[in-house]
Amino acid sequence: MSKYYQASGKSSPTSFLLFILTSVIAIPVLALAYTYLIWYIPFIYINLFITAGFGFAVGMAISHLAVKTGKVRNSTIAIIFGFLGGLFALYFSWAIWVDLVINAGESYGNSRIGITTSNIEFLQVFGLVLQPDTLFNFISEINKTGTWGIRGGTVSGTFLTIIWIIELLIILILSIIFPYLKAKAPFCEVDNKWFKEEDLPAFSFIKNTKEMVVNLENSNQNSFIGLEHISNFETESHSIFTLYSSEKGESFVTIENKLAKTNDKDEIEFE
Structure with a gap:
């Protein structure tokens, strides 16, 4: 795979x-x-x-x-x-x-x-x-x-x-x-269908992205241990996991960090 x-x-x-x-x-x-x-x-x-x-x-x-x-x-x-x-x-x-x-x-x-x-x-x-x-x-x-x-x-x-x-x-x-x-x-060539896309609940902000990538490449789940669900994702820094799954079991995931910052108007925005 x-x-x-x-x-x-x-x-x-x-x-x-x-x-x-x-x-x-x-x-x-x-x-x-x-x-x-x-x-x-x-x-x-x-x-x-x-x-x-x-x-x-x-x-x-x-x-x-x-x-x-x-x-x-x-x-x-x-x-x-x-x-x-x-x-x-x-x-x-x-x-x-x-x-x-x-x-x-x-x-x-x-x-x-x-x-x-x-x-x-x-x-x-x-x-x-x-x-x-x-x-x-x-x-x-x-x-x-x-x-x-x-x-x-x-x-x-x-x-x-x-x-x-x-x-x-x-x-x-x-x-x-x-x-x-x-x-x-993502498209599954085996199923001949587009992967099912699903946004998972927001998790805590990932500080060490390189370590997360290396662990994912090596099927090491240690990086997930410290992650917590973020309920106030509209105001707090967080990460978004998007899961792409298929009926044959193959799956992919994308991760996007959202860093919260306050702009000149004292409003929360993400980058």
Whole structure:
């Protein structure tokens, strides 16, 4: 039995089909919700969090539906899924956004804050999705003129391009992180299942981590003798043991030390 878990690098052939289904079903639905939110919420700072939420949702969808269900233990494949999924998500969002611009109606508000009513036409959206040259021509025109502003000024040109790049990076990074982490999670090749993950009750802080590691490597349980359960883990330094177990008896454990410190606001935080 290996002392440390190492991913096999394998993946199920069905994972590619699952990724395609996720990309054509789940991701467009998420893109629709995201685009409507940023269209009707005229606050750029709130929209920043909405963008992060969109990237999180896309990443979790790919992680759960394609990587977990498809049993992907290859981090490179997981990264590719996340990258392509993030691009698809933004592409669908742009098709929806452009269609909202095309069908824009009445505007309400003032020069500093306002909204413009609009609704998409699904056939137009599908047409834009299937005609990338037309879509990118619209995007280019939107970049020149702008469709929204800050403090009474319309955002366009280079500044708008920078905002779009930031949006792209946020979505791509979050879309990649979660599939990657799932692919690195312990998987039992014998059971052909992901290991069952269980957080054990908090134990006392481990002062000598090197000794603990050596003892674990040598199946020596002496380091556990002095450990005690910590009930006030929200305020005291402690250690977190996460157990990964399988039906065939093989198991792994991760240990994370949590050192309690008081910040400038006299609040307890952990590092």
